[in-house]
Amino acid sequence: MTEIVLHDVDQMLVDRIKRVADARGWTLPRTLLHLLEQGLHVYEGDGSVRFDSAENDVLEAAMAALEDIPDDSGFALIGKVPRADEPGQ
Numbered sequence: 001m002t003e004i005v006l007h008d009v010d011q012m013l014v015d016r017i018k019r020v021a022d023a024r025g026w027t028l029p030r031t032l033l034h035l036l037e038q039g040l041h042v043y044e045g046d047g048s049v050r051f052d053s054a055e056n057d058v059l060e061a062a063m064a065a066l067e068d069i070p071d072d073s074g075f076a077l078i079g080k081v082p083r084a085d086e087p088g089q
Contacts, residue, residue: 021031041050051059 017028017031017035020026020035021028024031026034
């Protein structure tokens with residue numbers, strides 16, 4: 001495999017890469033390879049980001065759970081601020 005060496009990398013960028021490595025439990029070389037691959041997909045492709053299978057499974061489960069929530073007027077209003085011109089205000 002070809003070795004790539006980066007010089008004069010901003011410390012903030014290095015710290016960000018290390019945080020990704022720590023969060024994923026990856027080595028720095030693996031993290032850099034993954035970030036380069038994903039970045040190239042964005043620039044070479046249509047710009048969309050794709051989930052890996054584990055992330056996709058979690059998202060599908062969350063969406064399925066949300067679909068099972070009953071439609072009730074009280075729950076549907078959580079987090080919404082009524083407009084001043086709405087009746088009952």
